[in-house]
Amino acid sequence: IDESNFETRPPVVTIMGHVDHGKTSLLDKIRSSKIASAEAGGITQHISAYTIKQNNQKITFVDTPGHAAFSAMRARGASVTDIVIIVVAADDGVKQQTEEVISHAKESGCPIIVAVNKIDKEAANMDMVKSQMAEREMTPVDWGGEIEFIGVSAKTGEGIDDLLENILLQSEILELKADPNAKAKATVVESSLEKGRGPVATVIVQNGELKVGDNVVCDTTFGRVKAITNDLGKPVKSLGLSETGSILGLNEVPDAGTVMVAQDSDKEAREIATKRAEHARAKELSKSTKVSLE
Ligand code: GTP
Numbered sequence: 562i563d564e565s566n567f568e569t570r571p572p573v574v575t576i577m578g579h580v581d582h583g584k585t586s587l588l589d590k591i592r593s594s595k596i597a598s599a600e601a602g603g604i605t606q607h608i609s610a611y612t613i614k615q616n617n618q619k620i621t622f623v624d625t626p627g628h629a630a631f632s633a634m635r636a637r638g639a640s641v642t643d644i645v646i647i648v649v650a651a652d653d654g655v656k657q658q659t660e661e662v663i664s665h666a667k668e669s670g671c672p673i674i675v676a677v678n679k680i681d682k683e684a685a686n687m688d689m690v691k692s693q694m695a696e697r698e699m700t701p702v703d704w705g706g707e708i709e710f711i712g713v714s715a716k717t718g719e720g721i722d723d724l725l726e727n728i729l730l731q732s733e734i735l736e737l738k739a740d741p742n743a744k745a746k747a748t749v750v751e752s753s754l755e756k757g758r759g760p761v762a763t764v765i766v767q768n769g770e771l772k773v774g775d776n777v778v779c780d781t782t783f784g785r786v787k788a789i790t791n792d793l794g795k796p797v798k799s800l801g802l803s804e805t806g807s808i809l810g811l812n813e814v815p816d817a818g819t820v821m822v823a824q825d826s827d828k829e830a831r832e833i834a835t836k837r838a839e840h841a842r843a844k845e846l847s848k849s850t851k852v853s854l855e
């Protein structure tokens with residue numbers, strides 16, 4: 562591959578951790594302190610991914626739920642991710658979903674940063690968290706290991722700049738590059754059927770530029786991108802590398818984790834999706850035939 566036209570792209574960072582350890586609060590705090598308040602005020606819909614700027618460098622974050630029922634989503638989340646942040650509440654320590662995300666994070670091979678949240682609390686105990694994590698082969702740098710532990714508070718904002726600087730440092734080491742002129746490719750991180758809007762897919766662009774008017778295929782779904790709303794809820798004409806937004810115009814709701822790819826024509830997009838759908842149906846049918854014969 563000729564990589565001479567590649568550009569450095571912003572890192573995609575996924576936040577994982579046990580339920581109620583403060584993932585969403587942390588992201589909300591980062592967002593509100595890093596985006597002009599006039600813009601932030603416009604955010605109403607639930608968005609699980611967005612891009613912020615730290616010292617003029619972009620970072621895209623993906624939030625994940627901590628509930629046990631969402632483990633499949635966490636596993637998928639890990640696949641679009643460049644860097645994993647494991648959030649551990651300083652007063653609660655390592656819990657069941659923390660253990661689960663440690664193994665997802667290790668499997669992903671991504672660099673891991675541990676954000677020890679709620680350090681504003683009376684019962685916060687950084688050493689407890691560090692030793693619990695060290696027991697699980699997540700030894701802190703200051704204990705001779707390789708994992709950065711950063712104390713943060715989603716409540717006061719303490720430690721957040723430190724966390725962001727650390728993310729940018731890791732990102733530099735990774736030398737993330739992609740081709741801005743390639744066929745657009747984006748991963749669906751969230752999807753739904755919305756009243757009056759139809760199928761909506763929240764995506765992160767991994768290659769190229771996704772534009773209004775693009776003919777796309779996403780697994781067995783296809784369509785022409787009718788509108789794009791960015792992570793601030795504003796209509797935009799396109800999304801660039803590592804940027805995130807919601808796409809309208811698909812014929813069905815694609816599954817989270819599937820990959821959207823731009824095609825040369827609507828005919829091509831329709832053909833690919835239809836073939837895949839037929840293939841999937843045939844597979845289902847052979848499965849159910851087998852079951853009924855048994
Ligand atoms: P799930 O998405 O349900 O897994 O939870 P979460 O990890 O996103 O946690 P969430 O942001 O919903 O926070 C859970 C609770 O902890 C809320 O009541 C927050 O206000 C509180 N909380 C989060 N961060 C902090 C913090 O830094 N300090 C204090 N004191 N409370 C916090």
Ligand code: NA
Pocket residue numbers: 580581
């Ligand atoms: Na919560």
Ligand code: MG
Pocket residue numbers: 584585586624625626627
């Ligand atoms: Mg949350």
